[in-house]
Amino acid sequence: MPDAAPPILAQFQSADGQRTGPPLSLPSDVTPEQLTILINSFLSHDDPRPYSFYIDDTEIVHSVHADILSTATRSTEDTLTIVYQPQAFFKVRAVTRCSTTMTGHTEAVLSVSFSPDGSQLASGSGDTTVRIWDLTTETPRYTCRGHAKWVLAIAWAPTGRVLASGAMDNHVRLWDPATGEAVGGPLTGHKAWITSLAWEPLHINPKGTRLASSSKDGTVRVWDTTLRRCLFTLSGHTAAVTCVKWAGDGRIYSSSRDKTIKIWNPDGSLYKTLAGHAHWVNTLALSTDFALRTGATDHTARKPESEEQAREWALERYQAARGGAPERLISGSDDFTMLLWDPQASNKPVAKLCGHQKLVNHVSFSPDGRLIASASFDNSVKLWDGVTGKFLASLRGHVAAVYQVCWSADSRMLLSASKDSTLKVWDLKTKKLKIELPGHADEVYAVDWSPGGDRVASGGKDRVLKIWKH
Amino acid sequence: MPQNEYIEESIRRHGRRMDHAERKRKREARQVHKDAEFAQKVHGLKAKLYNKKRHSEKIQMKKTLKMHDEKNAKQKTDDAVPDGAVPAYLLDREGQQRAKVLSNMLKQKRKEKAGKWNVPLPKVRGIAEDEMFKVVKTGKSKSKAWKRMVTKPTFVGDGFTRKPPKYERFIRPMALRYKKANVTHPELKATFQLPIIGVKKNPQSPMYTQLGVLTKGTIIEVNVAELGLVTTGGKVLWGKYAQITNNPENDGCINALLLV
Numbered sequence: 001m002p003d004a005a006p007p008i009l010a011q012f013q014s015a016d017g018q019r020t021g022p023p024l025s026l027p028s029d030v031t032p033e034q035l036t037i038l039i040n041s042f043l044s045h046d047d048p049r050p051y052s053f054y055i056d057d058t059e060i061v062h063s064v065h066a067d068i069l070s071t072a073t074r075s076t077e078d079t080l081t082i083v084y085q086p087q088a089f090f091k092v093r094a095v096t097r098c099s100t101t102m103t104g105h106t107e108a109v110l111s112v113s114f115s116p117d118g119s120q121l122a123s124g125s126g127d128t129t130v131r132i133w134d135l136t137t138e139t140p141r142y143t144c145r146g147h148a149k150w151v152l153a154i155a156w157a158p159t160g161r162v163l164a165s166g167a168m169d170n171h172v173r174l175w176d177p178a179t180g181e182a183v184g185g186p187l188t189g190h191k192a193w194i195t196s197l198a199w200e201p202l203h204i205n206p207k208g209t210r211l212a213s214s215s216k217d218g219t220v221r222v223w224d225t226t227l228r229r230c231l232f233t234l235s236g237h238t239a240a241v242t243c244v245k246w247a248g249d250g251r252i253y254s255s256s257r258d259k260t261i262k263i264w265n266p267d268g269s270l271y272k273t274l275a276g277h278a279h280w281v282n283t284l285a286l287s288t289d290f291a292l293r294t295g296a297t298d299h300t301a302r303k304p305e306s307e308e309q310a311r312e313w314a315l316e317r318y319q320a321a322r323g324g325a326p327e328r329l330i331s332g333s334d335d336f337t338m339l340l341w342d343p344q345a346s347n348k349p350v351a352k353l354c355g356h357q358k359l360v361n362h363v364s365f366s367p368d369g370r371l372i373a374s375a376s377f378d379n380s381v382k383l384w385d386g387v388t389g390k391f392l393a394s395l396r397g398h399v400a401a402v403y404q405v406c407w408s409a410d411s412r413m414l415l416s417a418s419k420d421s422t423l424k425v426w427d428l429k430t431k432k433l434k435i436e437l438p439g440h441a442d443e444v445y446a447v448d449w450s451p452g453g454d455r456v457a458s459g460g461k462d463r464v465l466k467i468w469k470h
Numbered sequence: 471m472p473q474n475e476y477i478e479e480s481i482r483r484h485g486r487r488m489d490h491a492e493r494k495r496k497r498e499a500r501q502v503h504k505d506a507e508f509a510q511k512v513h514g515l516k517a518k519l520y521n522k523k524r525h526s527e528k529i530q531m532k533k534t535l536k537m538h539d540e541k542n543a544k545q546k547t548d549d550a551v552p553d554g555a556v557p558a559y560l561l562d563r564e565g566q567q568r569a570k571v572l573s574n575m576l577k578q579k580r581k582e583k584a585g586k587w588n589v590p591l592p593k594v595r596g597i598a599e600d601e602m603f604k605v606v607k608t609g610k611s612k613s614k615a616w617k618r619m620v621t622k623p624t625f626v627g628d629g630f631t632r633k634p635p636k637y638e639r640f641i642r643p644m645a646l647r648y649k650k651a652n653v654t655h656p657e658l659k660a661t662f663q664l665p666i667i668g669v670k671k672n673p674q675s676p677m678y679t680q681l682g683v684l685t686k687g688t689i690i691e692v693n694v695a696e697l698g699l700v701t702t703g704g705k706v707l708w709g710k711y712a713q714i715t716n717n718p719e720n721d722g723c724i725n726a727l728l729l730v
Contacts, residue, residue, distance in 0.1 A: 108555040126555020149551055152558040195558040216561075240562070282559060361559055399706045400698065403559070422704030438703040445557045 005029035005065055009079045012039060023079060028065040035060070039084050050087040055080050057390070061429060085370065088410035090299045092453030094425050095415075095468040098439045099455070100138040102465040104131055109459025111153055111446045115160040117297040118450035120177050121457055122163050123465050124151030130165045131465075132177050135455070138467055142180025146173050155197035158295040158314070159208040162225065166194025172213050174225055187223050189230050192216035198246040202295035203314035206307040212252055214241035220254045222268070232268035243284045247327055248292055248318045253343075255281035261331055263343055274341055276349050279334035283362050287328040287386060290367035290407070291321035294451045299409065301452075321369060328386065330372055332360030338374055340389040351389025355382055362404050366411040371428070373414050377401040381416045381426065393431040397424055403445060409453040417444040423458055423468070439466055589713050590656075590727050594673050594687035597622075602674075602683070606641065617641065623648050623718040625666050625682040625690070640681060648684060651724040653692050653712050666724075667691040667709055684724060688714045692726070 005028040012020040021042040032053055040048045053060045055068045060082075068074055107126030114121055121133040130144040130151055149168030156163055162183060163175040171186035172194060193216050200210040210231070211223045220234040220241055239257035246252055250266035261274040261281055286292070296304050296313040304310035328350070329341040336356045339349040358378035365372055365386055372384040381395040381402055400419035407414055413434065414426040421442055427434040442461035449456050456468040512520050603618035619641040626647050632638060654661045670689040672678035684690070695708040712726035 107551075107553070110555055110557040126551075126553075128551055150555045152561075193558070193561070242559075399704060400700055403557075418704070420700040420704040420706075421702055436704070441702050445560075 006076045008064060008069075008076050010064075011079055011081050012042065013081050013083050015083060015085050020084075026064070028069055028076060029063045031063050032060050035082065035084075049089065051084045052087055054083045054085065057385075059429070088299070088368065088412070090410055090453075092408040092410045092413060092449075093470040094408075094413055094427075094435050095437065095449075095456045096435055096470055097468065098437070098466050099469040100467045101439075102133060102138060102140060102467065103463070104140045104143070105129070105459075105463050105465070107150070108461040108463060109446060109465055110151060112448045112457045112459045112465065113154050113156055114448050114450040114457065115156045115177070116158050116293060116295050116451065117160055118452040118454070120156075120160065121450075122154055122156070122175075122177065123446075123457070123459055124154040124165055124167075125459075125463075126150045128167070130154060130163065130173075130175060132163070132175070132180055133457075133465065135467075142177075144173075144175045144180055144182065146182050146186070147171065149193075153194055153197045153213075155199055155211075157199050157208045157211075157225075158202035158293075159206075159310075162208075164197050164199070164211055164213075164225075166197050166213055166215075168193040170194070170215070172197070172211070172223065183225075184228055187213075187225075187228065187230070189221055189233070190215040190217055190219065192240070195241060196243045198244045198252070200246050200250075201248050201292045201314065201318070203248065203311050203318050204250050206311035206314075212244050212246055214244035214254055216240040218256070218258075220244050220252065220264070222252070234262075234264050234268060234270075236262055236270055236273075239280075242280065242282055245284050245286055245289070246292070247286055248288050248322070249327070253284055253286070253329060255284045255331055257281070259333075261329070261341075272343060272347060274329075274331075274339075274343065274347060274349075276339050276352075277331065277333040277335055277337070279359075281331050281333045282360060283332045285330045285363045285365050285372070287365045287369035288318055288321040289365055290409070290451075291317045297451065299452070321367075323369070328365075328369070330363050330365065332363040332374055334359040336360065336376075338363055338372075338384075338389075340372075340384075353382075353384050353389050353391070355391055355394070356380070358401075361402070364405050364407060366407050367409055368411045371411065373405045373407065373416075375402040375405045375416060379418075381405055381414065383414075383428070383431065395424075395426050395431065395433070397433045397436070398422070400443075403443070404447050406447050406449045406456075408449055409451055415447060415449055415456060417447040417458060417460075419443045421460070421462075423447060423456070437468060440464075589687075589689070589729060591687045591713055591715060594685070597674050597685060602678070603640075619643065620646070620681060620683060621719075622646065623684045623724070625649070625669050625684055627668065627682070642681065646719075648718065648724050651690060651692055651712065651714070651726045653694075653726045653728050655697070655728050656730065662694075662697060664692040664694060664696070667693050670711055684714060684718050686714055686717050689729075690714060690724075690726060692728075694728070 007025045008028045009023055010026050011023045035053050036051050039051055060067050105125040105127050109123050109125050111124040121135050124130050128147045132142040134141040147167040147169055151165050151167045153166040163177050166172045170190045171188055173186050174183040176183050194213050196214045198212045209226050211225055212220055214220045218237045222231045224231050237256035237258050241254050241256045243255045252264040255261045257280040259277045263271040265271045296310040326344040329343055330338055332338045338353040338360055340351045342350050356376040356378055358376050360374050360376050362375040370386045372386050374382050379398045383392040398418040398420055402416050402418045404417045412428055416424050421440045423437040425435040440460050440462050444458050444460035447458040459465045604621050605615050606617040606619050608614045608617050623646045624642040650663050651666050652661055653664045668691045669679055669682045670691050672683050672688045689711050691709050692712050693708055694710045699707040701707050711729045714726045716725040718724045
C-alpha cells in the first residue's frame with residue numbers, strides 16, 4: 001500500500017438512483033464512518049444517521065482502497081459511484097448466552113412466537129398444549145389445554161390481545177394471553193391439519209379480528225374471530241396448502257404443494273395464480289413481513305393511544321417498509337430454487353434464485369426488505385439481494401439441515417436454527433459466523449427473535465424452550 | 471367309468487343316509503390322529519414330500535389365524551396423541567429417520583473412565599488360551615514352541631507394520647482379518663455396514679484387546695460418519711462404540727449393536 005492514499009473521484013447516489021451532491025475528490029483510504037459524516041452533511045440531517053456504502057454492489061467495510069481498489073476491478077482513474085443505503089437507527093446486540101432453559105412441555109416444541117410488541121412469548125408443542133411464558137421472570141405462566149393433537153402453528157393477533165393456534169386435530173383455537181383461558185370453543189371446518197396461520201394486518205383492520213388458516217386439505221379459511229365463524233373458504237389449490245400470508249394491501253397469498261402460489265382478493269375471489277415452481281412450494285415471505293408483524297410498535301417503544309392512532313402508525317410503517325414500490329414476494333420450493341415475484345406487475349417471476357442443493361425450507365426478508373435469507377436442507381443459509389434476487393453469499397457452518405432463519409430487527413444479523421441442535425448468529429457485514437449457540441440437546445424446530453431485539457427464544461425436539469440474551 | 475354323476479343323482483333323489491353328519495364329524499375328528507400316525511411312520515422321499523406339504527399348510531394356517539386375530543382385535547383409539555411430534559414443515563416428508571440420534575458425549579466419557587458400559591451382552595463365554603491360540607512350532611527341528619497363531623477373527627489397524635517374522639510372537643492370519651462390521655442402530659432399527667476404527671475392549675482379557683481379537687461381546691469402535699449423528703455442540707460425530715453380538719469365527723461376518 002502506498003504511503004499517501006491516491007485520491008479518487010466519487011459521486012454519491014441514493015439507492016433509487018438519485019445523485020446527491022457534486023462529484024468529490026476523496027482520499028482512497030476514506031472509511032465508511034467518514035463517508036457517513038459526509039453524506040449526513042449533504043442530506044443536512046439534524047441528527048446523524050447511520051449509512052452503509054456500496055460500490056458496484058460491493059460493500060465498503062474498511063475503506064475504499066482496501067475493499068474496492070485492491071481487488072483491481074476499478075482504478076483510481078474512474079469516477080466511482082458510491083451508493084448509500086440508510087441503516088437502522090438502533091443496533092441489536094447479538095445474543096451470546098442462554099439465559100434460561102424453560103421446561104414444561106412434555107413433547108417437542110413445534111412453534112415459538114413473540115407477540116408483536118415483544119412483551120409476551122408463546123409456544124406450541126406436540127403435547128397438545130400452548131404455553132404462555134412470563135418474560136420478566138422467564139417462567140411458565142399459563143398452560144392452554146384444549147387441542148387434542150400436536151399444536152403445529154401459533155400466531156399472535158397484531159394487537160397482541162389474542163393468540164391463535166392451529167393443530168393436527170383440524171381445529172383453530174383462540175386464547176386470551178392475559179388470562180390463559182380459551183376464547184370460546186374451537187373454530188371447526190378444516191378437514192385436515194392446520195399448517196399455517198396469518199392475521200389481518202393492523203393497518204387494514206385496527207381491531208385485528210380476521211384470521212386466515214391454511215390446511216393440509218388444500219383450502220384456506222378466513223375466520224371472523226368475534227363472530228366466531230368462517231367468513232369464506234378459499235378453495236382452488238389441488239394439494240395441501242403449506243403457507244399463508246396476509247399482505248398489506250389486503251390480499252391473501254397462499255402457497256401449495258400443487259406447485260402454485262395463489263393470490264386472493266380481500267373479498268375471497270381469486271386474483272392471480274403464480275406458477276413457476278417445479279415441485280412443492282414450501283414457504284412464502286413478503287418484503288413487508290416485519291412491518292406487518294409488528295404493526296404499530298417500533299424501536300422507540302411508543303404506545304398508541306387509540307385504535308385509530310395504532311392504525312395510522314401501522315400504515316405509516318407499512319408504507320415506509322414498502323418504500324413506494326409494491327410488495328415483493330419470495331417463494332421457496334422443493335425444486336431447490338426460490339422465485340422472486342412482483343405479483344402486482346406480472347405473472348412471471350422477477351428472478352429465479354438457484355444455488356441450493358437441497359430443498360428450501362424457509363425464506364425470510366430482512367426487516368428493511370433489502371436482503372433475503374434462505375434456509376435449506378443442504379446445511380447452508382444463503383443470502384440474496386431483496387430487489388434483484390442476485391446471489392450475495394453462502395453462510396456455511398451447520399452440519400445438518402437448516403430448518404429456520406430469523407432476522408434481527410436492525411437487519412444486521414441473522415439467526416439460523418438447525419437439525420444439528422445449534423443456533424448460529426451470522427454477521428451480515430462480514431458475511432461470517434458471529435456466534436455459535438450450542439445448548440439444545442436435539443433438533444431445533446422453531447426460533448424467534450423478539451421484535452425489540454433483546455432476546456431470542458428457541459424450542460425443539462428436546463422439549464425445552466431456551467431464552468438467549470446478550 | 472361312471473356313466474353319469476349317479477352318486478349326486480342318488481343323493482338328490484333319496485337324500486343322504488340318516489347318520490351322514492355324524493359319520494362325517496367322526497371321520498374328520500379321526501383324521502388328525504391318522505395324519506399323526508402317518509407322519510410318524512413315513513420315511514424316505516415320501517417323508518420329505520409330506521413334510522414339505524405339511525410345512526406350507528401350517529404357514530397358511532398361521533396366516534389365516536393371524537388375519538382373524540387382526541379382524542377381532544380392537545382398533546387403536548383415534549384420539550391417542552402419537553409420540554415424536556414434528557413441525558408442519560416436516561410432516562409428509564419421506565426418509566425422515568425419526569429417532570434420537572444424539573449422543574451424550576459427557577455420559578460416554580464418564581463411562582469410559584469407569585471402564586463400564588451398560589451393554590446388551592453383559593456376560594460372555596470364557597475362552598481359554600488353548601482355544602484362542604494354536605502353537606506354531608519353529609526352529610530347524612521344530613523343537614521350539616513359543617510362536618502362537620490367533621485362531622479367532624481379528625482387527626488389524628491400517629497403520630500396523632509387522633515385526634520381522636522371526637521375532638513375531640503372535641500371528642494374526644490374513645484370512646481372519648475384518649475391517650467392516652454390520653452395525654445395528656437400536657432406535658433407528660436400521661443396519662449399516664460401517665468401518666471398524668479399533669477394538670476398545672475384549673472382555674476376555676486385556677491381551678486380546680491389544681491383539682484386536684473380535685469375539686462375541688467385544689466392544690469395538692466404529693466410524694458412524696455416514697449416519698449423520700451430531701453432538702449437542704453441533705459437531706458431526708464419527709467414532710462410536712458397538713458391541714459384537716454374533717460369533718464371528720462361526721459366521722464369517724461381524725454383527726454389532728450400537729451403544730447409545
